[in-house]
Amino acid sequence: MSKVLDGVLAANASYAANFGDKGNLAMPPAAHFAILTCMDARLDPAKYAGLSEGDAHVIRNAGGRASDDAIRSLVISYKLLGTREWFVIHHTNCGMEFFSDELMRSLLASSLETAALDANGFHDVGKGPGSLEGEFIDWLTIRDQAQSVTADVQRIRNHPLVPKSIPIYGYIYDVKTGKLLEVPSATQAGKPT
Numbered sequence: 001m002s003k004v005l006d007g008v009l010a011a012n013a014s015y016a017a018n019f020g021d022k023g024n025l026a027m028p029p030a031a032h033f034a035i036l037t038c039m040d041a042r043l044d045p046a047k048y049a050g051l052s053e054g055d056a057h058v059i060r061n062a063g064g065r066a067s068d069d070a071i072r073s074l075v076i077s078y079k080l081l082g083t084r085e086w087f088v089i090h091h092t093n094c095g096m097e098f099f100s101d102e103l104m105r106s107l108l109a110s111s112l113e114t115a116a117l118d119a120n121g122f123h124d125v126g127k128g129p130g131s132l133e134g135e136f137i138d139w140l141t142i143r144d145q146a147q148s149v150t151a152d153v154q155r156i157r158n159h160p161l162v163p164k165s166i167p168i169y170g171y172i173y174d175v176k177t178g179k180l181l182e183v184p185s186a187t188q189a190g191k192p193t
């Protein structure tokens with residue numbers, strides 16, 4: 001068996017053995033809020049925001065971007081499960097800053113294997129063939145974190161399915177300190193009306 005699979009199943013066995021009364025948790029988040037954040041492995045929203053099981057919705061994707069699918073989840077979070085405040089949290093040293101749509105498309109066109117990252121950026125070291133399907137995806141890369149947080153808060157704020165009454169807060173998580181730093185222009189854009 002794969003070492004990863006082994007490890008996950010062992011960890012789960014011990015988690016389930018100490019599950020306590022969490023089987024009685026209600027489906028709607030007890031703290032009534034949702035976080036949209038990056039999938040980066042260094043970020044643990046349960047820890048950086050003090051969450052336990054049942055507390056909040058955490059929606060994650062590459063960059064923590066307000067993609068159509070992230071907005072789908074947020075709308076469900078409010079409309080069906082009663083969250084009333086939302087956070088958009090990007091972070092320093094995000095991988096999404098290290099490539100462009102053009103680069104990702106050209107890397108995928110030449111090889112599907114994992115690319116290498118060095119001082120000059122990502123480049124292919126694996127064999128072909130690749131695929132041109134990358135041309136059809138908007139990779140939602142990031143050039144500037146404060147700008148990306150603000151743009152995402154604005155997109156969510158202006159979405160026709162999002163009520164104006166929900167405050168949306170914009171933050172950057174600092175991977176060097178664990179601190180959440182407010183992006184005032186984002187929180188301003190996310191103010192409820």
Ligand SMILES: [Zn+2]
Pocket residue numbers: 038039040062063064091093094095096
């Ligand atoms: Zn990231």
